[in-house]
Amino acid sequence: MSSVGRTAGPAVGAGATSGAPATASRGRALVVDDRASNRALLEALLVKEGFEVLFAVDGRQGVSLFEREGADIVFMDVMMPVMDGYEATRRIKALAGDCFVPVIFVTSLSDTHALARCIEVGGDDFLNAPYEQTILRARILAAERVRDLNRKIQEQNRELNTLHNHMQREQEIAERIFSEAVTQPNVALNHIRTLLRPAATFNGDLLLTARRPSGELNVLLGDFTGHGLAAAVGALPTAEVFRAMTSKGFSAADILREINYKLATLLPPSMFLAACFLTLDPAQRSAAVWSGGMPEILVIGDDGALKRRVPSMHLPLGINTSLGDTFKIERLEVEADDRILLLSDGLLDARNPAGEMFGRSRLEALLESCSNGASVFGRITRELSGFCQWRLPDDDITLVEIPCVPGLAEVPQAGAGRGVEQVTGAAGCLWRWSIELHGHWLGDVDPVPVALAQLQELHDLGSHRQALYTVLFELYSNALEHGVLGLDSEIKSSEEGFSSYYSEREERLAALAEGSVRIDLVYQPGERGGSLLIRLEDSGEGFPHESVCAGAASSLRDNKGFSGRGIPLLTSLCESLHFEGAGNCVEAVYNWDV
Amino acid sequence: MQIHSSLSADGREVTIAIEGRFDHTVQHDFRNAYRYQDGWPERYRIILTRADYMDSSALGMLLLLRDHAQTGNADVVIVEPSEQIMKILETAHFNQLFTIIRAT
Numbered sequence: 001m002s003s004v005g006r007t008a009g010p011a012v013g014a015g016a017t018s019g020a021p022a023t024a025s026r027g028r029a030l031v032v033d034d035r036a037s038n039r040a041l042l043e044a045l046l047v048k049e050g051f052e053v054l055f056a057v058d059g060r061q062g063v064s065l066f067e068r069e070g071a072d073i074v075f076m077d078v079m080m081p082v083m084d085g086y087e088a089t090r091r092i093k094a095l096a097g098d099c100f101v102p103v104i105f106v107t108s109l110s111d112t113h114a115l116a117r118c119i120e121v122g123g124d125d126f127l128n129a130p131y132e133q134t135i136l137r138a139r140i141l142a143a144e145r146v147r148d149l150n151r152k153i154q155e156q157n158r159e160l161n162t163l164h165n166h167m168q169r170e171q172e173i174a175e176r177i178f179s180e181a182v183t184q185p186n187v188a189l190n191h192i193r194t195l196l197r198p199a200a201t202f203n204g205d206l207l208l209t210a211r212r213p214s215g216e217l218n219v220l221l222g223d224f225t226g227h228g229l230a231a232a233v234g235a236l237p238t239a240e241v242f243r244a245m246t247s248k249g250f251s252a253a254d255i256l257r258e259i260n261y262k263l264a265t266l267l268p269p270s271m272f273l274a275a276c277f278l279t280l281d282p283a284q285r286s287a288a289v290w291s292g293g294m295p296e297i298l299v300i301g302d303d304g305a306l307k308r309r310v311p312s313m314h315l316p317l318g319i320n321t322s323l324g325d326t327f328k329i330e331r332l333e334v335e336a337d338d339r340i341l342l343l344s345d346g347l348l349d350a351r352n353p354a355g356e357m358f359g360r361s362r363l364e365a366l367l368e369s370c371s372n373g374a375s376v377f378g379r380i381t382r383e384l385s386g387f388c389q390w391r392l393p394d395d396d397i398t399l400v401e402i403p404c405v406p407g408l409a410e411v412p413q414a415g416a417g418r419g420v421e422q423v424t425g426a427a428g429c430l431w432r433w434s435i436e437l438h439g440h441w442l443g444d445v446d447p448v449p450v451a452l453a454q455l456q457e458l459h460d461l462g463s464h465r466q467a468l469y470t471v472l473f474e475l476y477s478n479a480l481e482h483g484v485l486g487l488d489s490e491i492k493s494s495e496e497g498f499s500s501y502y503s504e505r506e507e508r509l510a511a512l513a514e515g516s517v518r519i520d521l522v523y524q525p526g527e528r529g530g531s532l533l534i535r536l537e538d539s540g541e542g543f544p545h546e547s548v549c550a551g552a553a554s555s556l557r558d559n560k561g562f563s564g565r566g567i568p569l570l571t572s573l574c575e576s577l578h579f580e581g582a583g584n585c586v587e588a589v590y591n592w593d594v
Numbered sequence: 595m596q597i598h599s600s601l602s603a604d605g606r607e608v609t610i611a612i613e614g615r616f617d618h619t620v621q622h623d624f625r626n627a628y629r630y631q632d633g634w635p636e637r638y639r640i641i642l643t644r645a646d647y648m649d650s651s652a653l654g655m656l657l658l659l660r661d662h663a664q665t666g667n668a669d670v671v672i673v674e675p676s677e678q679i680m681k682i683l684e685t686a687h688f689n690q691l692f693t694i695i696r697a698t
Contacts, residue, residue, distance in 0.1 A: 223650065225650045225651055225653065225654040226618065226650065226651045226654070269654075269657050269658055269660075269661045270651075270654035270655060270657050270658045271654060272653075272654070272657070274650065274686065292686075292687070293685055293686040293687065294685070295685065311685070312684075312685045312686070312687065313687075314687055315686065315687045315688075315690055315691070316686055319657065319691070326690075345650070345685075349649065395649065395650075
């Protein structure tokens with residue numbers, strides 16, 4: 001008789017299958033036993049239970065039969081020639097892999113160690129022979145229950161895997177779009193050092209940089225509630241507003257107001273953007289800062305010592321549609337080679353494998369230890385990775401170091417860049433635009449970006465944009481601050497005076513009930529390029545412009561820098577500059593022509 | 595349970611006490627703690643005496659509760675935050691939005 005058999009119903013010879021009974025098949029059972037009597041006993045019972053039965057007379061045949069035919073349940077003897085039940089079970093389990101196939105040892109051994117080993121090698125249950133049929137039936141049921149549960153889990157895992165892969169593909173696509181729209185357009189990254197460790201594919205922390213038409217750098221570091229895709233969606237509108245308004249020359253306050261309004265109307269109530277904002281002009285040695293809900297902004301001197309902390313001064317963005325009365329931009333004086341450090345709370349909350357947080361005190365100790373000139377950024381970065389080790393961040397971590405170096409801001413230059421464009425249209429054609437602001441409108445509206453936008457509509461300003469912005473800005477600041485508000489520019493010349501000048505400006509502007517500024521722009525295309533006449537008139541008393549202009553000319557010669565109504569700067573950018581009357585009226589001509 | 599909530603006998607005050615970490619893992623429980631109270635209470639008291647950590651999603655949850663409370667004209671009071679949590683609330687300037695009763 002062949003040692004390998006297959007039976008269901010009446011036992012037949014080698015390789016035969018016992019015909020399936022009338023009841024539905026419970027699948028295939030593999031019986032591995034060297035004793036014919038044992039095989040016959042099991043066969044009778046299994047066929048009655050509805051199994052198709054395969055036989056093998058030793059472990060090796062059992063393994064090869066399993067490999068060829070497969071089985072839904074295996075009954076295994078322990079002591080067999082060629083290969084014993086332990087080894088056969090180990091191999092069958094290895095062959096089955098993730099697919100769960102219960103193996104029940106059927107043995108007359110009663111040694112507890114031998115029985116324990118049945119389970120150790122991968123067996124799922126054992127049954128002592130002789131056994132009662134009811135017990136065997138019960139064991140089979142239990143094994144099937146475990147097997148079915150395993151199969152269900154396998155199936156669900158497969159579904160989950162498919163779903164997960166699908167989601168990952170979608171995330172990768174969305175991530176690409178985000179990086180193109182949000183991160184790629186950032187500027188000045190060769191100066192700024194950044195550490196970005198997102199907790200998920202999408203970063204809920206947001207770093208934006210862009211240049212104003214005047215060359216100053218705007219930086220926004222934000223932290224949306226939560227992390228991942230849900231946190232990152234708000235980044236798109238934020239980046240859009242930030243870039244569009246920065247390039248048009250709007251002030252930090254206007255940009256923040258607009259981002260706040262947009263996010264408050266767009267985001268669900270539980271989501272907001274903690275953010276800090278920085279406008280940096282190293283040439284002017286000043287920075288405008290604002291922070292809502294972010295950890296302190298740190299200003300570090302070139303010797304590594306902490307010079308100043310700027311704590312959060314406001315609610316985060318996107319909570320109320322209006323920023324309210326307490327909203328205020330702060331002005332910082334900075335020295336060349338100072339570094340400004342911005343960080344998100346993910347850094348402070350980062351945890352090590354033991355669950356301990358990085359925390360404020362660790363950061364303070366690092367700042368303390370850096371006062372001998374060591375790089376704070378490098379120290380924090382190293383300390384953080386040593387601290388977290390393999391633990392992935394629970395929240396997005398961002399650290400940004402902005403050096404106050406002259407290269408950070410681009411100084412506008414007249415006529416630089418792409419050269420002069422031909423303007424079509426007959427000579428003698430004019431374009432005129434004007435705006436007149438009275439009383440509190442002077443505090444509410446900044447006409448400079450508005451005027452610049454009008455000019456842009458008319459003509460692609462290209463490389464002239466920066467210079468034109470500077471000219472308009474300087475002229476308007478003079479008209480408003482010295483003319484209407486009556487502020488003395490001398491105040492600004494001292495270190496302490498600088499900030500008191502701006503707080504005085506805020507106060508007078510808020511209380512302003514009368515006064516006016518009128519701006520007229522007249523554009524005349526020439527043969528090559530064109531000419532723009534800018535005329536400003538304010539309601540102020542004017543100033544002794546003749547002597548000031550003479551003084552400015554000499555200070556320019558002596559290279560004393562730009563002070564006193566920005567007149568040297570204006571003269572260097574404009575074709576001509578004339579004050580009229582008492583000095584409350586000024587005309588400047590800016591030429592496209594080289 | 596990290597979150598316990600109860601309604602006062604007169605139905606005027608809902609008390610929600612949070613223990614341990616007040617973060618995104620309790621989002622669901624926190625919302626259920628105020629959503630399924632009968633009637634319209636006049637005050638929600640959030641007891642943080644035994645909370646030791648708070649993240650930005652917890653701030654978001656407080657904003658949601660504030661939204662919910664405002665529809666019923668109710669107040670939200672934050673009670674006894676730890677020093678660490680007070681620091682987080684102060685950084686976010688949430689004292690502008692909520693009454694905070696500090697531990698004595």
